Amino acid sequence: MSWIPSLVNLFRRDADYLVGLDVGTSRIKVAVGQERPDGALSMIGRHMTESEGIRKGEVQDQKRACDAIARALREAEENFHIGMELVELAITGAHIAAETHTGHVGVRGEGGEVNDADVQAAKDSASSCAQLGSDRTMIHVVQCGFDLDGGLPLVNPVGHLGNSLKAEVHCIHGHQGRVRNLPNCLCSKVGANVEVNEVVFSGLASALAVLEPEDKQMGAIVIDLGGGITEYVVYRNGAPRLSGTLAVGGEHMVNDLMVGLGIRQRNKARKLLHEAGGVMVEPEDRGREVVFSRDEILGARQQVYFLDDIHRILHERMDETLRIIRDRIFARNASGFDGVTVFLTGGCARLKGMVTLAQSIFDLQAKTGIPTGFEGQEDLRSPEMATAVGLVKYAHAQRLAATKRKRGMPNLIGRILED
Numbered sequence: 001m002s003w004i005p006s007l008v009n010l011f012r013r014d015a016d017y018l019v020g021l022d023v024g025t026s027r028i029k030v031a032v033g034q035e036r037p038d039g040a041l042s043m044i045g046r047h048m049t050e051s052e053g054i055r056k057g058e059v060q061d062q063k064r065a066c067d068a069i070a071r072a073l074r075e076a077e078e079n080f081h082i083g084m085e086l087v088e089l090a091i092t093g094a095h096i097a098a099e100t101h102t103g104h105v106g107v108r109g110e111g112g113e114v115n116d117a118d119v120q121a122a123k124d125s126a127s128s129c130a131q132l133g134s135d136r137t138m139i140h141v142v143q144c145g146f147d148l149d150g151g152l153p154l155v156n157p158v159g160h161l162g163n164s165l166k167a168e169v170h171c172i173h174g175h176q177g178r179v180r181n182l183p184n185c186l187c188s189k190v191g192a193n194v195e196v197n198e199v200v201f202s203g204l205a206s207a208l209a210v211l212e213p214e215d216k217q218m219g220a221i222v223i224d225l226g227g228g229i230t231e232y233v234v235y236r237n238g239a240p241r242l243s244g245t246l247a248v249g250g251e252h253m254v255n256d257l258m259v260g261l262g263i264r265q266r267n268k269a270r271k272l273l274h275e276a277g278g279v280m281v282e283p284e285d286r287g288r289e290v291v292f293s294r295d296e297i298l299g300a301r302q303q304v305y306f307l308d309d310i311h312r313i314l315h316e317r318m319d320e321t322l323r324i325i326r327d328r329i330f331a332r333n334a335s336g337f338d339g340v341t342v343f344l345t346g347g348c349a350r351l352k353g354m355v356t357l358a359q360s361i362f363d364l365q366a367k368t369g370i371p372t373g374f375e376g377q378e379d380l381r382s383p384e385m386a387t388a389v390g391l392v393k394y395a396h397a398q399r400l401a402a403t404k405r406k407r408g409m410p411n412l413i414g415r416i417l418e419d
């Protein structure tokens, strides 16, 4: 679809806006922010539209996906009276995988003082352990921490004296073609004058949106429960150590309702999920009836259900999803999760009973993850906006790091995702 000429051309086109674009399975979310003169992030607003051509977080029908993205960007520009030049783009999919690696190098800085080149060499040594196949590409190498000669953990070892520098990095990678599908769709097919600045793993973006530095230090598990895919990221001691995806989302629950209750139309089942959805079978729901008309239900199936039957169906799906994620997280590091908090983001975090269910499955405290760390715009403080807001925060942190570099201050780029 060509970029439909609109009032957009009359608007100010400004690379200063920080734009997060989250093309989800269910909805496209655009978040727009701006850096204030004092350096703080101020959010301008959000725009949300129906998504099309996306399945399990990936492009399935390029034409429909491109049209939907073009529409979302055009409407966002019109809403906010701005012209967008650069966007940070969220990327997800079942092909994304991650591991944490360590690498060692001898310190070569003058007089045994660690310099930037040593830090880079240690990180390269760690990330080279990832040994990606020829069809894989690295999306992020996030530095987790360093130590010198086996001493205390260091966030930034530059200037410290020692012989052997160890770096730990969290590597997130994906299938080469599938990583490029969405940015490719945006750059060459959408027809907008919008460039993708960076692609960021959706799970990391959501974590960036909702976690305070203390949460990352104490330990946090961020689970983004979307329409077609669920991402998770585990932070320990200030940095991400484990992340991944599970190709299950709210659309599976919509399917379950259709099959379980015999609902004919997907839209009707989706509406039921949003308006009456819950994942705990509560005594107060017993006896509360949900009545369907004859034409909403297949054949001779019953037309009256109790709310607790509906919640039982949804419970099964979400219970299984969270258990799979818990087993993956705990299997690699079964001990030491005391004090860790589970943060639930994404549209399905709105389902009644989600926090209680997560608490009981993980045996940890849990809460709904609400985007934080910016001024203004209350409508951005909702769990489904986490990924898009995280992208804006990522762009903002990148800009701050570039400014500091220009002023000769330490390079913080590698720590954007940790701070």
Ligand SMILES: Nc1ncnc2c1ncn2[C@@H]1O[C@H](COP(=O)(O)OP(=O)(O)OP(=O)(O)O)[C@@H](O)[C@H]1O
Binding pocket: 023, 024, 025, 026, 027, 028, 051, 056, 057, 225, 226, 227, 228, 229, 230, 249, 250, 251, 270, 273, 274, 275, 277, 345, 346, 347, 348, 349, 350, 351, 383, 384
């Ligand atoms: N109360 C609710 N309001 C809106 N959506 C809800 C609600 N409860 C559950 N959902 C579900 O949340 C999902 C949408 O969430 P979200 O916008 O985070 O997904 P997405 O980013 O489009 O998808 P994905 O990340 O899987 O690609 C849908 O499956 C929707 O049915």
Ligand SMILES: [Mg+2]
Binding pocket: 022, 024, 025, 202, 224, 226, 227, 346, 387
């Ligand atoms: Mg999503």
